[in-house]
Amino acid sequence: MTVSSFLLLFFGGLVAGIIGAMLGLGGGVFLIPFLALVMGVPMHQAIATSIIAVIATSSAGAALNVERRTVNVRLGMLLETATVTGAIVGGVTASLLSGATLARIFSVLMVLVASIMAWRVLNPRTGEDSSIEGAPGEQFYDEKSGTTISYTVRRIPAAMAVSLVAGNVSGLLGVGGGIFKVPVMNLLCGVPMKAATATSNFMIGVTAAASAFIYFSEGHVNPTVTSSAVLGVLAGSFAGIWLGRRVNTRMLTWLFIGVLLFVSAELFRRGA
Amino acid sequence: MTNLAQRRNHELWIARILAAGVWISAILLISGLLLTALAGPTGPPVHNPTLHELLIELSSGDFFAGRVSTGITIIYFGLIALILTPFFRVLTAGLTFAVERDWRYVIVSTLILFALVGELVFTYH
Numbered sequence: 001m002t003v004s005s006f007l008l009l010f011f012g013g014l015v016a017g018i019i020g021a022m023l024g025l026g027g028g029v030f031l032i033p034f035l036a037l038v039m040g041v042p043m044h045q046a047i048a049t050s051i052i053a054v055i056a057t058s059s060a061g062a063a064l065n066v067e068r069r070t071v072n073v074r075l076g077m078l079l080e081t082a083t084v085t086g087a088i089v090g091g092v093t094a095s096l097l098s099g100a101t102l103a104r105i106f107s108v109l110m111v112l113v114a115s116i117m118a119w120r121v122l123n124p125r126t127g128e129d130s131s132i133e134g135a136p137g138e139q140f141y142d143e144k145s146g147t148t149i150s151y152t153v154r155r156i157p158a159a160m161a162v163s164l165v166a167g168n169v170s171g172l173l174g175v176g177g178g179i180f181k182v183p184v185m186n187l188l189c190g191v192p193m194k195a196a197t198a199t200s201n202f203m204i205g206v207t208a209a210a211s212a213f214i215y216f217s218e219g220h221v222n223p224t225v226t227s228s229a230v231l232g233v234l235a236g237s238f239a240g241i242w243l244g245r246r247v248n249t250r251m252l253t254w255l256f257i258g259v260l261l262f263v264s265a266e267l268f269r270r271g272a
Numbered sequence: 273m274t275n276l277a278q279r280r281n282h283e284l285w286i287a288r289i290l291a292a293g294v295w296i297s298a299i300l301l302i303s304g305l306l307l308t309a310l311a312g313p314t315g316p317p318v319h320n321p322t323l324h325e326l327l328i329e330l331s332s333g334d335f336f337a338g339r340v341s342t343g344i345t346i347i348y349f350g351l352i353a354l355i356l357t358p359f360f361r362v363l364t365a366g367l368t369f370a371v372e373r374d375w376r377y378v379i380v381s382t383l384i385l386f387a388l389v390g391e392l393v394f395t396y397h
Contacts, residue, residue, distance in 0.1 A: 006305070052351060056294065059357045063290035073286065073365055077380050080362075084387045091391075209358035210388055216355070217324070217395040223347040224308065227301040230354070234298060 001224040008039065009228035013053065016229075017236020020057055022244040023253055027233055028054055028175035029113050030256075032106060033263045037270065041225055043099030043106075047174030048215035049226045051208045053233040054176040058205025060237050062198075070198035072191065075153055079185075080203055082160040083167035083177070084210040090171025091211030095218050103267050106173050110264035113179050114257045120183075121253050154190045162188070171211035176204035289364045293357030300350030307343030359388055 012034040013027075020027030028050040035046035062071065094102060162184045170177035178200040185196035215221060366381030 001308070003309075006309075052354060055354055055358060056297070059290045059294045059354070059361075062361075063287045063294065074374075074377055077362070077365060077377060077384065080384050081380060081387075084384055088387065088391045206358040206362060206384065206388075209355055210391060212355045213392045214395045216351075221351065223344050223351065224305070226351060227305055227347045230351075231298065231301055231305075234294070 001228070005039075006224075006228045009035075009225060010232035010235075012038065013229035013232020013234075014236040014239070015232075016053070017057060017233040017238075018240040018243060019236075019252075019256060020233075021061070021237045021240025022247065023117070023256060025113075025176070025179060027057060027236070028173075029110055029179075029260065031229065031233070032174055033110075033267055035225070035229065036103065037263070037266060039225070041222070042220075043102045044094070044215070044218070044220040045222050045225065047094065047102065048212075048220040049222070049229050050174035051170075051212045051215060052221070052226055053230050054170075054174070054208040055205045055212065056230050056234050057237045058176065058201055058203075058208065060234060061241070062202040062205060064241070070195050071202045072153070072195055072199045073202070075185070075189070075191065076199045076203045078156065079159060079163040079181070080206050082163040083170070083181075083203060083207045086164040086167025086169075087171035087207045087210035088214070090168040090173075091214035092171075093168075094172045094211075095214060102173065103270060107264040107268035109169065109173055109175070110260045110267070114260040114264070116179055116183065117253055117257050117260075121250060151190060151192055151195070155188045159184050159188050167207050167210070170204070170207045171214070176200075177207055178204050285368065286361060286364050289360050290357060293353060293360065297350045297354035297357070300346055300353060304343045304345070304347030304350055307346060308341065309343075311341055311343055359385070362388065 012031065016027035016031040016034065019025065019030055031053060032043075032046045032050045035041040035049060036043055041049070097105075162180065166177040166180040166184070169175065169180070178197075181200040181203060182193070182196045185191040185199060186193050189196075191199065362381055362384050366378055366385065369375075369377040369381060
C-alpha cells in the first residue's frame with residue numbers, strides 16, 4: 001500500500017468518524033460508499049472494513065458513556081439477544097449475495113437513513129422525558145440540565161422485534177444500526193434521547209462483532225485497508241465528539257442528507 | 273440486588289475493558305502499518321487469508337518469513353483484539369450481574385456470549 005493510499009483511507013475514515021460522532025451515526029453510511037466508489041474496494045471488503053470500524057467507534061464512545069453513566073446496560077443487553085441473532089443471519093446472507101446486489105440494497109438503505117434523519121430534524125424532541133412510574137427503571141445525571149433524569153422502559157417485545165431487523169441490516173450491510181435503534185428506544189421504550197444514543201452506541205459494537213468473524217472467515221478483511229480506515233475512524237470519533245459541542249449540527253445534517261441521496265444514486269447505478 | 277452506587281462501580285469496569293481494548297488495538301494497528309511500510313513492497317499481493325488460514329500460518333511459525341509478513345500479522349492481531357473487545361464487554365457485564373446476583377441478566381449475557389462464540393466456531397473454516 002502506498003503512502004497516498006494510506007492517507008486517503010485514513011482521511012475517509014476520519015471524515016466518517018467525525019460525521020458519525022456529530023450526527024449520532026456509526027459512520028458506515030459514509031465509509032462504505034467512500035471505499036467502494038472512491039477507493040475501488042470490493043463491496044464485501046468495504047462492508048467488512050465498516051463492520052470493524054463500527055466496533056472501534058462503539059468501543060471508544062461506549063467507554064466514555066458508561067463512565068458518564070448514561071448507558072442503560074441492562075436494556076442494551078436485553079435488546080442485544082435479538083440484535084445479535086439478526087446480525088448473524090445478516091452476515092451469513094451477505095456472503096451468499098453478490099457485491100452488486102449488496103451495493104443496490106445499501107443504496108436503498110441510504111435513502112431510508114436520509115429520510116429518518118430529515119424526519120428527526122423536522123420533528124425535534126425538546127427536553128428529556130422524565131417520570132417515575134413505580135416500576136423498575138433507570139436514571140442518569142444530565143450534565144447539561146444539572147438534573148437527575150429518571151425513566152421507565154416500556155414495550156420491550158416490540159423493541160426486540162425491531163432490534164432483530166436492525167441487527168440483520170447491520171450484519172448484511174456493515175452499518176451499526178443505530179439509526180434504527182435510537183428511535184426505537186426513544187419512541188417505543190420511552191428512553192430519553194441522550195440515554196438512547198449512549199445505549200445504542202454501547203450495543204452496536206456487540207452487534208458488529210456478531211458478524212465480523214463471518215466476514216473474516218470468508219477472507220473479506222483486507223488488513224492494510226481496514227487498519228488505515230479504522231485508525232481514521234477512531235481519530236474522527238474523538239474529534240467529532242469535541243466538534244459536536246461547538247458546531248450547530250442542523251445545517252451539517254441537511255448537507256449530509258443531500259450527500260447521502262446523491263451517493264445513493266451513484267451506488268445504485270454502479271450496482272446495475 | 274446491590275445499591276445503585278455499587279452497580280455504577282461495576283459498570284466502570286466495563287468502561288475500562290472497552291478503553292483498554294481500543295488502545296491495545298490502536299497500538300497494534302499503528303505498529304503493524306509502520307512495519308509494513310518499512311518492509312517495502314513484498315511482491316504480488318496475496319489474497320486476504322481467512323481466519324483458519326491465518327491461524328495455520330501462525331502455528332507453522334513461518335509468519336516472519338512466509339506469505340504473511342510481520343507487519344501484516346501484527347495488524348491482524350490488532351483487528352482481532354478490536355473484534356474481541358465486545359466479547360469481553362459482554363463477559364464483564366455478565367460477571368458484574370453475577371456479583372450483583374441479578375441472575376436474569378446473567379442468563380441474558382450468557383445467551384449473547386453463546387451466540388457470539390457459536391458464530392465464531394460455526395464460521396471457522
